[in-house]
Amino acid sequence: MQIPDYRDEPFEWYREMRNKAPVVKDGNSVFLFRYDDCKEVLGNFRVFSSQFRDFMDKEVAAQLNMMAAPSILILDPPKHTKMRNLVNRAFTPRRIQSYEGEIRKISEGLLDQQKNTVFDLVSSLSYPLPVLVISRILGVPEENMTRFKEWSDKLAMNLGRMGVDMALQKEMSDYFGKLIEERKHSLGDDLISLLIESEVDGERLTKQEITGFSILLLAAGNETTTNLIGNSILTLSEYPGTFQLLKEKPYLIQSTVEESLRYRSPVQSTRRVAKENYSIGGVEIGRGDFVSVFLGSANRDEEIFSEPEKFIPDRKENRHIAFGEGVHFCLGAPLARLEAKVALETVTARYGNLRVIKPSPDDRLDSDIMYGYRKLMVQKEN
Ligand code: HEM
Structure with missing residues (x-):
């Protein structure tokens, strides 16, 4: 199957596929475009596994085993359940809510530095914000932020790919290994200390597991949140009057964030591997087939959403x-939602309007999994 270039908007292609060929099998790859099919696969971990290493090239799997413990993203229950229970404590809605003041302070501080009328929203706000927030939460010194940014960049690009960047894995493992050792001797209120102390049914996380989990947070949380904020501002700018609407009615910001997640989903697709034969939409999926689930297409399915191609800030039942x-289901969802809400509250309170200067397709992230822009020039108006 011919997948469009990542720089093209995928939405027209999705619509065509949903209508003409919602389930495609091409060799040992399967592609799903409809909401119900995507949900069915993601909801059935017994058949559709995230444990890719069981089906990977032996050499790559061995390399992975040498480095960090498998992250929860690529584990199936019951191992997944045990790990997830251990890390859940750090991500309760109440705990996340307690970061709101800090997130607001960081957002305000970043925008205070922005004196120009025309500036890049990504490098000024949407990129540094999640990196700064996660480093504060993990308790990582601020001077390591540049290194953190580089790591999360590289990690995001590798997400969903089978290969492993060994040098990068080693650099990060060494860094977190040292940090964990330091924390063991002086526990604090940070996430790493919480993970060290976490215990469920007498089980604790090993140093290797805490390292793997910290790396996963950088990989899964930064680029995605950057894109959520950037995609939201871009879409507001494409729909005249919506920025002013949020200025007047800030209580609509929450539903706007949800609509932005639907309309320009930061993660466009994810994958599973079939452990058994299974039939979907009349197409036979075989054991060992890799299944691509297009979240970005599911979120525009006309069977589920009314006027799916339209951005509706106060959409109901999203x-x-x-x-x-x-x-x-994303462990960091409450944090991503909170960061995006605070970012939108900050910009709508501060500016009369923020107009995005039409970005070039070449400014899009070089990824067919992540949807977002590396650069978004904006013009502020009072
Ligand atoms: C807008 C921002 C975000 C989006 C769109 C997003 C999207 C996703 C998606 C689609 C998954 C499921 C992948 C799958 O089933 O294959 C996932 C899992 C995950 N996300 Fe997020 N994410 C975001 C932000 C974050 C943040 C801020 C964090 C943490 C700091 C985070 C941590 C995780 C973790 C740990 C998992 C794995 C959960 C598990 O396997 O049980 N994410 N995310």
Whole structure:
């Protein structure tokens, strides 16, 4: 199957596929475009596994085993359940809510530095914000932020790919290994200390597991949140009057964030591997087939959403699956939602309007999984 270039808008192609060929099998790859099919696969971990290493090239799997413990993203229950229970404590809505003041301070501080009328929203706000927030939460010194940014960049680009950047893995493992050792001797209120102390049914996380989890947070949380904020501002700018609407009615910001997640999903697709034969939409999926689930298409399915191609800031019953579905539902969803809400509150309170200067397709991230822009020039108006 011919997948469009990542720089093209994928939405027209999705629509065509949903209508003409919602389930495609091409060799041992399967592609799903409809909401119900995507949900069915993500909701059935018994058949559709995230444990890719069981089906990977032996050499790559061995390399992975040498480095960090498998992250929860690529584990199936029951191992996944045990790990997820251990890390859940750090991500309860109450704990996340307690970061709101800090997130607001960081957002305000970043925008205070922005004196020009025309500036790049990504490098000024949407990129540094999640990196600064996660480093504060993890308790990482601020001077390491540049290194953090580089790591999360590289990690995001590798997400969903089978290969492993060994040098990068080693650099990060060494860094977190040292940090964990330091924390063990002086526990604080940070996430790493919390993970060291976490215990469920007498089980604790090993140093290797805490390292793997910290790396996953950088990989899964930064680029995605950057894109959520950037995509939201871009879409507001494409729909005249919506920025002013949020200025007047800030209580609509929450539903706007949800609509942005649906309309321009930061993660456009995820994958599973079939452990058994299974039939979907009359197409036979075989054991060992890799299944691509297009979240970005599911979120525009006309069977589920009215006027799916339209951005409606106060859309009701927005059942998007931008954060996935089932046991792997995004652990960081409350944090991503909070960061995007605070970012939109900050810019709408501060500016009369923020007009995005039409970005070039070449400014799009070089990824067919992530949807977002590396650069978004904006013009502020009072
Ligand atoms: C807008 C921002 C975000 C989006 C769109 C997003 C999307 C997703 C999706 C689709 C999945 C499921 C993948 C799958 O089932 O294959 C996922 C899982 C995950 N996300 Fe997020 N994410 C975002 C932000 C974050 C943040 C801020 C964090 C943490 C700091 C985070 C941590 C995780 C983790 C740990 C998992 C794995 C959960 C598991 O396997 O049980 N994410 N995310």
